[in-house]
Amino acid sequence: MPDVFPVPETMRARALCSSHASYQAMYEASISDPESFWREQASRIDWMEPFHTVKDVSYASDNVSIQWYLGGKTNASLNCLDRHLATRGDQTALIFEPDEPSDEARHITYGELHADVCRIANVLKKHGVKRGDCVTIYLPMIPEAVASMLACSRIGAVHSVVFAGFSPDALAHRMLDGRSRILITADEGVRGGKRIPLKNNSDRALRSCPDVHDVLVVKRTGGETTWLDGRDYWLHEEAAMVESTCECAEMDAEDPLYILYTSGSTGRPKGLVHTTGGYLVYASLSHRYIFDYQEGDVYWCAADIGWVTGHTYIVYGPLLNGATQILFEGIPTYPEASRYWDVVDRHRVTQFYTAPTAIRALMSKGNKYVDRTDRSSLLILGSVGEPINPEAWKWYHEKVGDGRCPIVDTWWQTETGGILITPLPGATALKPGSASFPFFGIRPEILDAEGNVLEGEAEGVLAIADSWPGQSRTIFGDHARFTEVYFSKFEGKYFTGDGCRRDKDGYYWITGRVDDVINISGHRMGTAEVESALVEHNDVAEAAVVGFPHDIKGQGIYCYVTLNAGVTGDDELRETLIRQVREAIGAFSKPDFVQFAPGLPKTRSGKIMRRILRKIAADDFDDLGDISTLADESVVDDLIRNRRNRH
Ligand code: WTA
Secondary structure, three states: OOOOEOOOHHHHHHOOOOOHHHHHHHHHHHHHOHHHHHHHHHHHOOOOEOOOEEEEEEOOOOOOEEEEEEOOEEOHHHHHHHHHHHHHOOOEEEEEEOOOOOOOOEEEEHHHHHHHHHHHHHHHHHOOOOOOOEEEEEOOOOHHHHHHHHHHHHHOOEEEEOOOOEOHHHHHHHHHHOOOOEEEEEOOEEEOOEEEOHHHHHHHHHOOOOOOOEEEEEOOOOOOOOOOOOOEEEHHHHHHOOOOOOOOOOEEOOOEEEEEEEOOOOOOOEEEEEEOHHHHHHHHHHHHHHOOOOOOOEEEEOOOOOOHHHHHHHHHHHHHOOOEEEEEOOOOOOOOOOHHHHHHHHHOOOEEEEOHHHHHHHHOOOOHHHHOOOOOOOOEEEEEOOOOOHHHHHHHHHHHOOOOOOEEEEEOOHHHOOOOEOOOOOOOOEOOOOOEOEOOOOOEEEEOOOOOEEOOOEEEEEEEOOOOOOOOOEEOOOHHHHHHHHHOOOOOOEEEEEEEEEOOOOOEEEEEEOOOEEEEOOEEEEHHHHHHHHHOOOOEEEEEEEEEEEOOOEEEEEEEEEEOOOOOOOHHHHHHHHHHHHHHOEHHHOOOEEEEOOOOOEEOOOOEOHHHHHHHHOOOOOOOOOOOOEOOOHHHHHHHHHHHHOO
């Protein structure tokens, strides 16, 4: 495989940014005079009142304060919908592709989506939702999910979307933390031919959320569900009783737009807060340039709205830009591994954006599922969520894109709100596995452990030296934690938690997390969350969880469990523990291995040496590094012996 893939001429001919030199010029301008750059970009959205100050940011660890477009008033729903009505009211906004391919796809125009959003907004108001209230949304990938998010933003409520794969426990935690008093869910979700009991899950979660007084239920399947009169309402019945117009609330640029929970190194998932004005500008700009979205294109981001990718690159970015896009309810392998490509052909998709784990899963099914499809409509492919390995990159490029489509390998995080490091399709020669260059306004730095800035070719941890408008402003209810996690490690910089290398040509290569966050099939998880689920079992004394390399999922979950004295670990206990983790978090968090460990490798001060546990889980026994600081070195031999026996 060549080391570098030049920009295809056809892409250069159409792209908004069509050479590396023009990228560089615009990038330099954005860095040398950020205020002018972002002032100009602010006109990408409509303002109800103009802002008076572009930026007021302090990254100082004793006073982290991030504000953009101060004084400006706007509304997300206005910008995603109302603004388009005169010019594209009859244009399709969403093409809803249901799980079952024999069920017809549904085209929803901007005009129709506007009416749906207004009705839901009026229903929310009728149920007592006010400006600033948090509304939890636990929905599958159906149009009502998008409409509910926009309905919240329309009336100034803050949405907190919980991925429909999360367990009742995880849902309850998020509703309690966000102080939600209302939940929007569905009777059931449908994925890969299976039904997911969302309303029943919600009812279980609600047992520990006494403050949730109203539940609005979307009828997706009509399947049996439990029901509590006076609390539960069918959304379609409520929506039929209200007007299809609803005024947009005038929101301050810094009013919260949403809370989205994500995992960190320690503790429970934290609710990152994104605000209105800056986030919208960044979502619109990044979507426009990185996917080179143009009139007539059919864009498809195959993420779930439960994750940040769905928030920024399904809901806000594309709708701000007046795009026509696919909303896909299903999974890549149902009914067959050609499903993505069948959908691409049926709707003539031009941009397709997914995660490496999906690419690897489809690659493992063989080429026949790709070969029998046409895919000639595709122009640009995207990748997100984890490092993409060269084999998967090559397959995506050659097989899926027939060697014709640039791959934008986009690096970003829930915290960043939008893509920060990425190729631009018409401008960047690609190196497989490299996210390549910083987007406009982004100042990445590679630091050594002491925080020294490394220049030129270098490897270290990735920090960002200055703010951008799409950045998260705080952790809901815990600004001290926000400061501690992101701004205390390296003074005056945003610490990403990722490792990174810069090569001689200035390309950035993300090397993976440097903390205890793991990435399972593109789903972000904290090892501490899995550990706390394990130690809840009466027989468990201690648990340590690490990620290990996994061919399809990127990383798998490996659990070392120390049992209480007198308890023997057997397969039954192993199954029980695995079930316990699934129930605490969700099915996607199912541990791959549980190894019973009589002791864990600890330093004399009692700190678990995870580095050693990671190596053993990866079957990398030869170079365990310095183990002389261990309190008891023999623990390591036991762990290795047990690991070997499991093969
Ligand atoms: C990882 C997802 C390598 C990274 C948008 C980051 C990536 C974490 C890439 C954030 C990429 C995301 N290459 N690694 N292109 N994109 N990551 O919050 O470790 O779910 O810190 O946001 O995913 O995951 P999150």
